[in-house]
Amino acid sequence: MNALDSLAALIQPAQFVGWTCQLDYEKAVVLTSDHWKSRARGVPHNCFLLAAAAPDQSLGEIILLRVSGAAPLPLDDENLRAKIRDLKSRPFPPAETPSDVAAPEDFQFGGLACRVLGTFYWQDGQLRLGSDIESYLHAPHLEVYRPTGAALEAIVNYVSPERAAAAREEARRLGLEGDLPRFPIGTVRYTSTDRLHRGDAGDRAVVHLNAVDFLARRTAVFGMTRTGKSNTVKQLVSVVMRTSRGSGLRIGQVIYDLNGEYANANQQDQGSIAEVFPGDTLRYRMLPTPGFQLILNNFFTQVVEGHTTLKGLIEANKIHRTADMEAFLSMDFSEPQRMEYSSDAEFQRQFGNHQRKIGAYQTMLARAGYELPPNFKITFETNAGIRNKVNPSVDPANGLTATQAFEWFQLARQIQDELITASGADWIDPDTNVLMNLLLQRNDQGTYIPGFRLLQPYKDYHAPTRTSDVCDEIYQHLVAGKIVILDLSVGDPVQRERLGKRIAQHILRHSMATFNSGKHAPHIVIYVEEAHNIIGRNEPLTDIWPTIAKEGAKARLATVYATQEVSSIHPNILSNTENILVSHLNNENEVNELAKYYDFRDFSKSLIRAQNVGFARVKTLSSPFVIPVQIDRFDPEKERQRAGTGR
Ligand SMILES: Nc1ncnc2c1ncn2[C@@H]1O[C@H](COP(=O)(O)OP(=O)(O)OP(=O)(O)O)[C@@H](O)[C@H]1O
Ligand SMILES: [Mg+2]
Secondary structure (H helix, E strand, O other), X not given: OOOOOOHHHHOOHHHEEEEEEEEOOOEEEEEEEHHHHHHOOOOOOOOEEEEEEOOOOOOOEEEEEEEEEEEOOOOHHHHHHHHHHHHHOOOOOHHHOOOOOOOOHHHHEEEEEEEEEEEEEEEOOEEEEEOOOOOOOOOOOEEEEOXXXXXXXXXXXXXXXXXXHHHHHHHHHHOOOOOXXXXXXXXEOOOOOOOOOOOOHHHOOEEEEEHHHOOOOEEEEEOOOOOOHHHHHXXXXXXXXXXXXXXXXXXXXXXXXOOOOOOOOOOOOOOOHHHHOHHHEEEEEOOOOOOOEEOOOOOOOOHHHHHHHHHHHHHHOOOOOOHHHHHHHOOOOOOOOHHHOOOHHXXXXXXXXXXXXXXXXXXXXXXXXXXXXXXXXXXXXXXXXXXXXXXXXXXXXXXXOHHHHHHHHHHHHHOHHHHHHHHOHHHOOHHHHHHHHHHHOEXXXXXXXXXXXXXXXXXXXXXXXXXXXXXXHHHHHHHOOOEEEEEOOOOOHHHHHHHHHHHHHHHHHHHHHHHHOOOOOOEEEEEEOOHHHOOEOOOOOOOHHHHHHHHHHXXXXXXXXXXXXXXXXXXXHHOOOOEEEEOOOOOHHHHHHHHOOOOHHHHHHHHHHOOOOOEEEEEOOOOOXXXXXXXXXXXXXXXXXXXXXXX
């Protein structure tokens, strides 16, 4: 994994930038000069430096440093005075100054403040990096280099032999065979201005991600709007897909796509995940759309779900509602359970009521134009007394068509007084009575009400041909290693949230059940955009999303969450997050929150200052420190080619 075959290969003589003049366990001061700096093509803020003993001495170890700023030197004041004197004595206008007037030698020296990141050494034929300095000498004799190219790649892609062994073991457990899959995601970038250190494309050091870091782990993607979070997520999705294809391991991925950017070819982004992996991607939406499955349920068979959907939709629409409609909205359609009742007889009675209530509701849906599922019959029990009075030739227990059911309720209403006399006041329960009012458009006083008409506008939320629960269908796709995109860009927000949660609950419940039964749960990666809404710091930790983020790893559920605000995420979740990728943040509160983790503090200034798209600071499980990376733009064409060639 580490490209170099010796410690010495890390040192590039042309990249010499100075000497350490001070060193301790935590920090170093490097004496550098303008001449050396320009030879090495500059020393950007936050860049890596390597400090090593002169080659004629034994090269036992190399210290890895990160430039944290300028360091004052004892002669600075004196030099400054001399510089000012020199500048004052220069002729005016400056254009007449000969360009080759060399500045006095002393003026060219300066100090760089650095933080010690660790020590590279060679042991048992392997490159190792300790995360500190074991011992240091006071005599200032370490030469300092700014690594580029292969040396820099070796540093940023360094994985300790222990971590590599653990990852191999993990990969074996996960079912991955062969080499550990890793993929390029970008190139090292230190600063916003990158004329010198990234001037030549061939010189850029490629940063790789290890796929194992992401499976059954948590990953956070932070950054202000339009700084490349979704682009990063797309990169991750394709990394996981390539891992899956390369290793034959099925890894399901589900994307909560709040803006519809993964599902659709969006002109702005020219290409989407769905286009790149057409054979392996399923798209779901809340409204019927060509190329999309309906995320919706069948209102006739998933009665509670359907009713909750209608309730959300009608309540969001602030039109006047009659008392019957209000009563309908607050109804509970869940099936009565035996344990809720003191006797079998009472349970049977409630169960019969429930059936008639569902029958009336389904008839009302049909009346409002909701298409019945193929071969579906409206079915409910009635006692013989009622049946014979309403229509002796029709038994609703054998199933009715929508028209027959409507006629049955119509007849029943016409002879309601008779039925009450025959069967007592509770021949139907109050809920069924309300539903009949809505179905027949008359309230208890016989006055006209719009009734079922209020349901007509929402027909598109019903999926008549769906035979299984949408959650289960999605889960099966994930088990089969597909990418499922839940395009939540359309539809009612309350409904979206509820559906989103239900799907998440379903995934967790089933994967946990598999895990608890001692079997291997399927690999699933869940991507959540706008995560602050979902695993925000105010969410109870017992809620579904925090539970997945906290405990999902056991059941091989990986979570990738993207949001603009670090501070909005529950601290318990953030502290259990193994991978963090962050681009520009616009204020100190956010940066301070992040600075609590790993060595992100080194980037506090640059995160606020550099607003470049895709310029991320990346800490992954495998890498011992944060690496500043320019993430590659997700390139659908390149991905398609890779997908086509199976690489
Ligand atoms: N690494 C990158 N290199 C080049 N262009 C990029 C990169 N990342 C993103 N972009 C482009 O920048 C724009 C914004 O990116 P993206 O949608 O990923 O940002 P975002 O952080 O998800 O924004 P939002 O907060 O609005 O969701 C897109 O047009 C995208 O193609
Ligand atoms: Mg986005």
